[in-house]
Amino acid sequence: MSDSPAGWPRPTRPLLSARTTYAMHALVAPRKPYRWLAGRLERHPLLRRWFTAGERITKQEIFGCQMCGQCALPATGYACPMTCPKQLRNGPCGGVSPTGQCEVHPQMRCVWVIAFERAERAGHGADLDLLQRPVDRRETGRSSWVNYWQGRDEGLWAAATENDPAPLLPRGPAGEAQ
Ligand code: SF4
Structure with a gap:
């Protein structure tokens, strides 16, 4: 299969280790000051644009973020x-090679294989069983941190069956599920 057009997403291996990223999540976990900040940003479009630009630069560099919001x-x-x-949110397509390479970019590792390897290594393999909600394209380009702090990410994923073990997701300081 031919390579995808220029500018199209390419599987990205995060710059930081799995252990580091799980640990760092505690820094952005929802808490009162962040909710206050998110509210302020939403009332001031210019500030929100600057904040979103900062998020874009940071997350693009580390994760290859496409700003889905x-x-x-x-x-x-x-x-x-x-x-x-293919921007699949629920695991790899049928084209991933037996060695874990991407069908579109055979020289690159499938990002879902990378995801599985990282989650397993950090003891979060069960998270990959979660069902991800379809992407709401109206949120494209918006700050996912603001959405997260405003509680709009609740229901972003769900257990596949009621018998599934509770996902090992990181929790905020107040014990809030993320
Ligand atoms: S906000 Fe969306 S595009 Fe950006 S890192 Fe998170 S999932 Fe990826």
Whole structure:
């Protein structure tokens, strides 16, 4: 199969280790000051644009973030599923090679294989069983941190069956599920 057009997502391996990214999540976990900040940002479009630009630069560099606005990283080993050329949110397509290479970019590792390897290594393999909600394209380009702090990410994923074990997702300081 031919390579995808220029500018199309390419599987991205995060710059930081799985262990580091899981540990760092505590820094952005929802808490009062962040909710206050998110509210302020939403009332001031210019500030919000600057904040969103900062998020874009940071997350693009580390995760290859495509600014979908509904961040799945905590449930995917911090490997961004939107860097899959097909932007699949619920695991790899049928084209991933037996050695774990991407069908569209055979020289690259499938981002879902990367996600599985990272989550397993950090003891979060069960997160990959979660079902991800379809992406709401109206959120494209918006700050996922603001959405997260405003509680809009609730229901972003769900257990596949009621018998599934509770996902091992990181929790905020107040014990809030993320
Ligand atoms: S906000 Fe969306 S595109 Fe960006 S890292 Fe998270 S899942 Fe990937």
